[in-house]
Amino acid sequence: MSSREAFLTRVKQAVADGNRAGAVPSLPERAGVGYQGAGSDPVQRFIAELANAGGKGYVVSDVDAVMQTIQSIVQAHNARRILLSRGGLIDQFALPHKLKDAGFDVQTLDDMQANPQEDFFHADIGITNVHRLIAETGTVVMASQPNEPRSVSLLPPVHICLAERSQILPDLFNLFDLFSPTATPDRSLPPSCLTLITGPSKTGDIELKLVTGVHGPGELHVIVCG
Amino acid sequence: MTNMNYAQHEHHDFLNASAEALADPTLQKALVRLTDTLMAGNRKGYAALADSSDLRDHAKRIKEHTLAHLDEYLVQLEMSVHKLGGKVHWAATAEEARKIVVAIAQAAKCRHAVKSKSMTSEEIHLNPALEKAGVEVTETDFGEYIIQVAGERPSHLVAPAVHHTRESVARVLSQHLGETLSDDPKALAMVGRRVLREKFRRADLGITGANFAVAETGTIVLVTNEGNGRLTTTVPRVHVAIMGIEKVIPRFNDLPVFLKLLARAATGQTLSVYTTIITGPRQPGEVDGPEEFHLVLLDNGRSKVLATPFRESLQCIRCGACLNACPVYRRIGGHAYGGVYSGPIGSILTPLFDSVAENPHLPHVSSLCGACQAACPVKINIPHMLIGLRELQHAHKPSRLERWAYQLWSMVLCRPRLYHWAIWAARVILGRRAKAGWIDQMPGPGAEWTKIRDFPAPAAMPFRERWKELS
Numbered sequence: 001m002s003s004r005e006a007f008l009t010r011v012k013q014a015v016a017d018g019n020r021a022g023a024v025p026s027l028p029e030r031a032g033v034g035y036q037g038a039g040s041d042p043v044q045r046f047i048a049e050l051a052n053a054g055g056k057g058y059v060v061s062d063v064d065a066v067m068q069t070i071q072s073i074v075q076a077h078n079a080r081r082i083l084l085s086r087g088g089l090i091d092q093f094a095l096p097h098k099l100k101d102a103g104f105d106v107q108t109l110d111d112m113q114a115n116p117q118e119d120f121f122h123a124d125i126g127i128t129n130v131h132r133l134i135a136e137t138g139t140v141v142m143a144s145q146p147n148e149p150r151s152v153s154l155l156p157p158v159h160i161c162l163a164e165r166s167q168i169l170p171d172l173f174n175l176f177d178l179f180s181p182t183a184t185p186d187r188s189l190p191p192s193c194l195t196l197i198t199g200p201s202k203t204g205d206i207e208l209k210l211v212t213g214v215h216g217p218g219e220l221h222v223i224v225c226g
Numbered sequence: 227m228t229n230m231n232y233a234q235h236e237h238h239d240f241l242n243a244s245a246e247a248l249a250d251p252t253l254q255k256a257l258v259r260l261t262d263t264l265m266a267g268n269r270k271g272y273a274a275l276a277d278s279s280d281l282r283d284h285a286k287r288i289k290e291h292t293l294a295h296l297d298e299y300l301v302q303l304e305m306s307v308h309k310l311g312g313k314v315h316w317a318a319t320a321e322e323a324r325k326i327v328v329a330i331a332q333a334a335k336c337r338h339a340v341k342s343k344s345m346t347s348e349e350i351h352l353n354p355a356l357e358k359a360g361v362e363v364t365e366t367d368f369g370e371y372i373i374q375v376a377g378e379r380p381s382h383l384v385a386p387a388v389h390h391t392r393e394s395v396a397r398v399l400s401q402h403l404g405e406t407l408s409d410d411p412k413a414l415a416m417v418g419r420r421v422l423r424e425k426f427r428r429a430d431l432g433i434t435g436a437n438f439a440v441a442e443t444g445t446i447v448l449v450t451n452e453g454n455g456r457l458t459t460t461v462p463r464v465h466v467a468i469m470g471i472e473k474v475i476p477r478f479n480d481l482p483v484f485l486k487l488l489a490r491a492a493t494g495q496t497l498s499v500y501t502t503i504i505t506g507p508r509q510p511g512e513v514d515g516p517e518e519f520h521l522v523l524l525d526n527g528r529s530k531v532l533a534t535p536f537r538e539s540l541q542c543i544r545c546g547a548c549l550n551a552c553p554v555y556r557r558i559g560g561h562a563y564g565g566v567y568s569g570p571i572g573s574i575l576t577p578l579f580d581s582v583a584e585n586p587h588l589p590h591v592s593s594l595c596g597a598c599q600a601a602c603p604v605k606i607n608i609p610h611m612l613i614g615l616r617e618l619q620h621a622h623k624p625s626r627l628e629r630w631a632y633q634l635w636s637m638v639l640c641r642p643r644l645y646h647w648a649i650w651a652a653r654v655i656l657g658r659r660a661k662a663g664w665i666d667q668m669p670g671p672g673a674e675w676t677k678i679r680d681f682p683a684p685a686a687m688p689f690r691e692r693w694k695e696l697s
Contacts, residue, residue, distance in 0.1 A: 003316055003318065003322070004316045006318070007316040007318055007523075007525060008297055008300065008301065008316075010318070010525070010529045011296055011297045011300065011471065011525070011529045011532065012297040013529075013533070014296075014529040014530070014532035014533035015293075015294065015295065015296050015297055015532060015533075017532075017533035018293075018294075018532050018533045018534060018535075018537045019294050024291075024294045024295075025287055025290045025291045025294065026291060027288070027291045027476055027477075028284055028287040028288060028291065030284055030483065033277055033280045033281050033284050034275070034277060034278075034280070034281035034284065034482075034483060034486055036275065036276070049496070052496075053495075053496075053499070109513070112513075116513050116514075117427075117461070117514070120514070121423070121427060136496070137496040137497045138496075139497060144508075144509075144512060144514075144515060145509075145511070145512065146511035146512055146513070149512065149513045149514045150456065150459075150460040150514050150515055151460055151461075151513075151514045154453065154456050154457065154460060155457075172482040172485065172486060172497070173479070173482050175482070176478055176479040176481055176482045177479055179443075179478055180477065180478040180479035181442055181443065181477075181478065182442070182477045182478070182479055183479050189443075189505070190443055190445060190478065190503065190505040191505065191509075192504065192505055192506055192507065192508055192509045192512065192515055193459065193460075193502065193503070193504055193505075193515055194502075194503040194504075194505070195456060195500065195501070195502055195503070196485075196497060196500070196501035196502075196503070197499065197500060198495070198496070198497040198498070198499050198500075198501075199499050200499070201451070201452055201453040201499060201500075202451045202452065202499050203368045203369070203415055203451065203452050204385070204451075205367075205368045205369035205372065205385065205386075205387050205415075206372075206387070206390070206392050206395050206411040206414060206415070207256070207259070207391060207392050207411060208259055208260060208263060208385075208388075209392075209411040209412075211411055211412050211415040213415075213416075213419065214368050214415045214416075214418055214419050214452045214453075215366070215368075215419065215422070215452040215453035215454045215456075215457055216452065216453025216456060216457075216499070216500065217453075
């Protein structure tokens with residue numbers, strides 16, 4: 001018997017030995033339990049929860065306001081290298097072009113060599129789109145794909161992301177239903193890496209003193225457009 | 227730090243280790259600060275979720291169901307991971323798990339491993355095995371990094387370095403890095419960022435645990451606040467996740483049930499900062515993320531527990547809430563428990579995974595007050611299982627003195643006159659020793675009791691006589 005078969009035989013036997021007759025529960029349906037929702041104003045709820053988690057939210061109406069917001073963050077950090085992911089609002093607003101024109105050292109995925117790791121490690125600010133926002137928890141959801149590498153929202157000390165109002169989901173449960181074979185038969189597969197970001201990187205490992213930015217970005221800025 | 231030796235004690239030294247912890251004022255202060263803060267978060271977290279109690283019941287039922295069909299869900303998980311292009315490994319013991327990880331590292335020619343915090347890898351003592359095989363291993367959770375440098379073990383599930391002060395961290399890191407560091411927590415954390423970034427940059431192997439694994443999609447989930455779990459699964463070209471078999475859950479949309487509870491129970495956060503949900507290796511066109519994904523399924527005593535009434539202990543999601551709630555943990559801290567898992571849940575898991583006979587004290591390290599169960603996100607009946615372990619222990623090793631004592635006790639109870647006489651005698655003898663309602667020195671075998679705590683003085687008038695007066 002292979003080690004795999006021996007392993008499974010042992011578990012199967014243990015399951016049978018431990019199961020009490022008549023007491024083996026079926027897989028429960030959740031119905032509405034635990035659903036919080038976002039209340040009447042999802043945008044406001046998102047911004048408030050994001051602030052609770054230590055992030056900063058901006059609601060803006062046009063591309064000029066987006067540029068202004070980004071510029072003020074970049075200037076506040078005296079940042080030099082800006083890393084951008086591709087597609088979505090970033091392309092729609094022609095951000096790489098506009099930021100280059102404004103005199104910043106801009107690095108897009110198109111500019112990069114075959115091994116972009118060094119660029120990722122050296123950037124001062126990363127700007128991304130988002131997959132979704134979750135109002136209930138103030139969470140930014142990133143889905144890995146060729147246009148959206150995991151590193152852009154992770155390695156630079158500051159993360160700025162752009163979202164549309166329509167990308168806001170009320171509750172955490174709504175997000176998981178999008179990828180659930182059980183809830184949505186014609187769903188898309190989960191991406192190789194789905195990341196839920198709720199605030200800046202935090203540690204309390206020394207005397208419970210809250211320090212931000214120990215591994216991930218120490219600052220999280222979310223610009224909600226529209 | 228007045229005394230750091232207790233970190234190295236083995237479980238047989240429970241009494242000495244806990245006495246040392248009690249005598250350490252720095253540790254006492256740190257434990258109060260940690261457990262008070264986290265427990266306040268736990269209560270606030272549950273209160274802020276309208277039907278948290280129902281959600282906890284729902285989570286418990288999912289775990290009950292999964293454990294009752296564990297073999298089937300493991301096979302489904304394996305199939306899902308294979309479909310994604312990942313590889314599943316079956317490790318019956320800690321030794322097998324170590325061999326598997328070392329073999330993966332050697333086959334992929336990895337030399338530099340980074341590790342995200344994983345209790346399972348602590349459990350199998352992975353680091354020495356990898357180092358012996360020539361692979362450098364770096365713990366990347368900041369707290370874990372501190373204790374790795376100090377040569378210690380974690381003392382709390384979510385706050386592994388709670389027994390350290392800013393001064394001791396500065397000392398440990400200064401010595402290790404050959405620099406003089408300030409003891410400002412922010413500055414120290416930035417030193418951690420700098421040093422660990424270099425480790426990440428050249429890492430070729432990322433090792434993680436898994437908070438959850440989803441059978442139907444082959445997904446694993448990592449929950450961290452620092453982001454080291456993300457770095458570990460982004461930069462290195464090989465990712466190995468090691469998980470206990472009890473971590474599997476059936477459906478993708480069961481995940482938010484547990485995610486909503488885990489951080490609330492642990493710290494009071496609605497979610498931890500980073501929830502990393504990994505479904506297979508990097509896909510075509512992606513420029514980062516691991517090219518290889520390995521999932522190591524670890525038994526190491528779990529199937530043994532699965533067959534017993536202690537199965538409920540396998541529902542644990544390792545949030546640490548029972549530690550924070552426990553009046554015993556709050557005084558003695560994690561190292562005194564000796565095992566990898568400490569606190570109330572550790573007092574169950576360590577004897578079950580290791581040996582009941584070798585851990586005689588652990589099932590008794592509880593006042594059975596029930597605070598652990600009240601704090602638990604899946605409402606594990608920890609007191610009930612501690613009592614069960616005590617029964618098991620009795621079957622293993624009945625102490626002769628205890629047997630005699632109970633025989634004598636039952637003989638006295640069966641003879642009313644003798645009983646009255648014995649009560650009178652005890653009252654007279656003990657009454658003489660009492661000072662202000664307490665006895666601080668008992669005669670005979672009772673001295674063992676008063677060596678560590680006072681004994682209440684007998685009442686001036688026994689209940690039987692008061693009853694007579696009343697009626």
